[in-house]
Amino acid sequence: MYLATTDTANALLERNPFALLTGMLLDQQIPMEKAFTSPQVLRERLGGTLDAATVAGCDPQALEAIFRQPPALHRFPAAMAKRVQELARIIVERYDGDAAAVWTGARSGADLIARVGALPGFGEQKAKIFTALLGKQLAVRPRGWREAAGAYGEDGSARSVADVIDGASLRAVRAFKQEQKAAARARTGG
Numbered sequence: 001m002y003l004a005t006t007d008t009a010n011a012l013l014e015r016n017p018f019a020l021l022t023g024m025l026l027d028q029q030i031p032m033e034k035a036f037t038s039p040q041v042l043r044e045r046l047g048g049t050l051d052a053a054t055v056a057g058c059d060p061q062a063l064e065a066i067f068r069q070p071p072a073l074h075r076f077p078a079a080m081a082k083r084v085q086e087l088a089r090i091i092v093e094r095y096d097g098d099a100a101a102v103w104t105g106a107r108s109g110a111d112l113i114a115r116v117g118a119l120p121g122f123g124e125q126k127a128k129i130f131t132a133l134l135g136k137q138l139a140v141r142p143r144g145w146r147e148a149a150g151a152y153g154e155d156g157s158a159r160s161v162a163d164v165i166d167g168a169s170l171r172a173v174r175a176f177k178q179e180q181k182a183a184a185r186a187r188t189g190g
Helices: 006-015 015-027 034-044 051-054 059-070 077-095 108-117 124-138 145-153 167-188
Strands: none
Touching: 006 015, 006 034, 015 034, 015 124, 034 059, 034 077, 051 077, 059 077, 108 124, 108 145, 124 145
């Protein structure tokens, strides 16, 4: 993966499904690289362990303090600490602590979108992007995954984190997003 700023953080995303979900959850209103590096920083601050049970069992105030510790893990550390802890609780309660079960248990692309979309911080668009990320980069491809992911699932696209595999693709995705923002401003007159 090429989503975080360090090889260590990228390796964690590849091998730790809870870290990958956490990075995707944090990927809002901050740079992508910061969002996907934060799970590794969180792991370090938790003493070397990052799993749903550990995060779910944290004292909420202590977890918020970990998120606030400089450099903060997110632009909104208090809100994101709560959201990540809620994500962890759901993974523990619904998936017996196994974050990968969110996708390994999906029967179809539509089911995967529904399962991911039911997680805190994952709306319809983010669920589609995450489904595309799983399909394109981790070969998680239940029947109909591309169709369920919509434009994010298109082969050869450069729309989202699902398409970032190196520096060139990161630049292409950034250029696409800038074009989309400019088009939106033009439509609204802003």
